[in-house]
Amino acid sequence: MSFTQDHYASLSSSVPGLVLPEKRVVEVRNLSVYFEQQGLRVDAVRNLTFSVDRGETLAIVGESGSGKSVTSLALMRLVEHAGGVIHQGDMFFRRRDGHVLDLRGARQRVMRRLRGADLAMIFQEPMTSLNPVFPVGEQIAESIRLHQGMNRQAARAETLRMLDLVRIPEARNVLDRYPHQLSGGMRQRVMIAMALSCKPSLLIADEPTTALDVTIQAQILQLIRVLQREMDMAVIFITHDMGVVAEVAERVLVMHRGESVEAGSVGQIFTASQHRYTQGLLAAVPALGSMRGQPFPAKFPLLNQDMLPIVDSAPQDTVPAQAGPILQVSNLVTRFPIRSGLLNRVTRQVHAVENVSFDLWPGETLSLVGESGCGKSTTGRALLQLVESQKGNIIFNGQRIHQLKGSALQRLRRDIQLIFQDPYASLDPRLTVGFSIMEPLLVHNICRRQEAEKRVEWLLSRVGLEPEHARRYPHEFSGGQRQRVCIARALALNPKVVIADEAVSALDVSIQAQIINLMLELQREFGIAFLFISHDMAVVERISHRVAVMYMGQIVEIGPRQDVFERPRHPYTRKLMSAVPIADPSRRQREQVLLVDEIPSPIRVIGDEPTTAPLVQVGERHFVAHHPIAGAY
Template sequence: MSSPVLSVRNLTTSFRVDGQWKSVVRDIAFDVGAGETVAIVGESGSGKSVTSLSIMRLLAANSSRIEGQIFLNGRDLATLSEKEMRSVRGNEMAMIFQEPMTSLNPIFTIGRQISEVLTRHKGMRAKEARDETIRLLEKVRIPNARGRFDEYPHQFSGGMRQRVMIAMALASKPKLLIADEPTTALDVTIQGQILDLIKVLQEEEGMSVLFITHDMGVVAEISDRTIVMFRGEAVETGQTDDIFHRGQHPYTRALLSAVPKLGSMEGRKLPLRFPSVDVKTGISTEPSEEKDTVAKKGPILEVKNLVTRFAIRSGLFSRQAGAIHAVENVSFDLREGETLSLVGESGCGKSTTGRSIMRLIEPTAGQIQLEGYNVRDLRGPDLRRMRKSIQMIFQDPFSSLNPRMTVGAAVAEPFIKHQMGSKRQAQEKAADLLERVGLSSAMMNRYPHEFSGGQRQRIAIARALSLDPKVIVADESVSALDVSIKAQVCNLLLDLQESLNLAFLFISHDMAVVERVSHRVAVMYLGEIVEIGPRASVFENPQHPYTKKLIAAVPVPDPARRGIRRGISNDELKSPVRPNGYQPPVRQYREVSPGHLVQVA
């Protein structure tokens, strides 16, 4: 058997905290063989990214300490000087990160940044480096590579920027590629393209891959072997198939139980809670059937022909040169106790739809009826009163909570602002709501930074509930959370819906979560709804090509799918920018089954 490309032995990484060394990765050991993909999986704080940064020797020398041995092709990286490490990085091993925009220099062209790797590590001359850069851009399937050589990072989409990072990593033909959450920030179809691309390039180049992720669906699709990390330690290591089907450690089982599996809702009409799993024992409690919460009376929210456009101005006098057609002729309704999910990729208009309904963004045209209010006609005090009926939960709770305000004060603030009672009543309400969302009223005097991401999202939910709303717009409210926390928050939302008869407009790009929590689903593309209907109808009988594409791109936590290729697409999402005077086509919809409508091409 050939020797491994990477061999890590007894790796312990510590950081200096208040003058003391605190270990965050402890005694990790594993190998990555030639041409093999090994995944390190775990949630935030598990130590997986610190492990990869330790291998690359990218941690600050004055505040970190790395112990153990890291052999790359038989050479111990821990013994190398910083100068020697610079020749290893990007040459013998390369790394791609989660957010390519922070890794690319915005003031240099894409071509120059890749060429620099070739001139520095391979000693190529300028023309030779340019030709090789174009070849690399073509290799990672960037359309019109020659024409895009002189473009800047901001001119590329997120998926195309990640392809550029892969091209840069491949420039010097490394034996090892470390990919640290390279698809987490990408839409599901772009994620599928990047995973396929990494697999194809690995086969062509014979490269080894160390893949860092928290997504078990991605692990199943890409890795030969898997290392499960929990609180700085590797708690289980093995063949990916064994980990998924015969996982022994309680945390491994808990992690797998919390993953929503597309298609698991077949035959069910109502949403279903996620199993609750004890991380210490791995014992999973299957959820009970949901109650039918949807009121039979008329809709609480009605949206008709909603249009939201943003003017694009240019020239000396800032004349309007065109418009972004963010939302175009969108219509739907929502009943008490119902969850309608708006799904689609970044830029499809789903968040703008939610904000337009709440008048956080001014719609251009259309009608919005909310509990008897004609929302577009409201001004001043009337608009504030209307917002008691509809509240929003945002993706990042930390940015929506005041860091200088205790969480008790933050939850009580809307109650006080809307003069719904005394300060004492507001405090009592805040304490009750914190208990209701699974926190303790004893936490009221703490500040947002003292809570985890999942706890902060619970605080944001409690704050949204302080005005006793009838409708909640949840805008990517679980997409930034770890898988087990995501399951807990989704269960909380379903519990609150059942007890308070809340209606949710659930905005998300996570199709597996949407399938679990929704009564109905609306699929958006370029500002328009292309398909809408009962959740079972849309998922089990998708009709529009874009709906089929979204569902097909979802990573499924099943290692048997590892050999599947979706077919790499060079397509970037089309632009919603339109010239002045543009008239959108009148759309027709076909009813496939009761309530299931699909846009006719």
């Protein structure tokens, strides 16, 4: 069936007395959405009203569960597929040809024609949005053929143009690659190219940068702004990051528990917000530079039930004065083989970690920072021999551990524990959280079951949960609560070192602050040393005693946190700092130093050894790699 202008006009005329302002693209009035499961009704969105004009960006902000994403799914009419019911309200949408549609009353066959053409969406996780069995070029071309009626050759040419438009280097070579062969930033740019390929009237971006590194995030935000101006497109940007809001939005809608609690211009929201929840969201934002002049870590100010800040941010020096390092790593090298050819020989290697050296003291937090693929997570896993290293020495508590096997390695893992990024993936969904916490105690024969149950209750109380939570399963907790369970499990064996691998990256800012404060409390109480792996520079600034910056598998700068953040010496460190979004819309036009290209590939042919730059001392315990990055040093 062909959808003619007359057909859309007839849909428009079915709304009696409808008059939209000339530039209005979307108008939502009194929208309410609920979900029903096992006889229980949950109101996800209640009486929501907003509008977006052509060329304008509306940011919808709020914590997880506030109804932001449900609102976007309702606009796309995808919420019904997830079990939701739109039981009240109106949603009007103006197509690029000027015709106005009643989205709530539109049939699904009309919506299928609309989605991807006039109404496009970028999802949070591109890997789950792209089909893993088709090249990315074919997936973009399919959308172009479907909505624009082009033949295969013309669609491929338009796909190449779109990949160039979203600044993908060597776009012609990317056409035939599969999603898993691209980095996170490249995949997200492919999603943007697909969403914009049919020149939509409205782009909905649902947390498109949450899991991305700061430099890639800055590029994506900048790219969306540029393309919006070129296409005169309306944008709804859904996020919980107020720094991102300050970078992209003209107007802001704040949601809490399914309702709009405040709306206004970005300047009004940031400088004269009226609602306590909005004020609380802004107060919880980790601001880069907030620790200036302070050498030691300090807690985030938390919010009470009235959304007012509770100031408890006294700095803490938890490193004993005369103690020696508990962990010493020297010249660590970790490479992964790539096999190819008829005989399946190793022809290339991924140089993940190259000659990395650092020390970690009891009670200290050393943060490893850098973009995806820089080797920071591999470094953490190599310490526990979860990945095999080819060279280097690791000394823990005076004992060389690099070649430990069997029971000796198991004893080591009692003292070095790991907290993963995704708590849901690292907890067995078939086990209660109480048993998940208890299991290490039983495996290592620390105590009998009855004593272990008492320790589980104590651990849960220490991480801010109730003893009765031990009988619940992982899916019954929020993301922040699940991460608390993972911290309790890591602490069960009284470890001396905890490796936190992106432990708070996917959490809302208020939950993030609670988890960081909990880690600082436990460090003060038990003298735990943390190796904190992250790409969030504002969080790193708050929690760290020292910081090591990694690039292409090498440490390019390491030193006291105050020196690295206030006086960064390496150009790559300065670029990381420059890319952090600042929660201040008045500074939106500041000059940014951005990495415009992808990080070079760490894959090398056999025999092509990388050059390791020597670290030169530039201050007390402050070392910088002596080599050029991007032609400057």
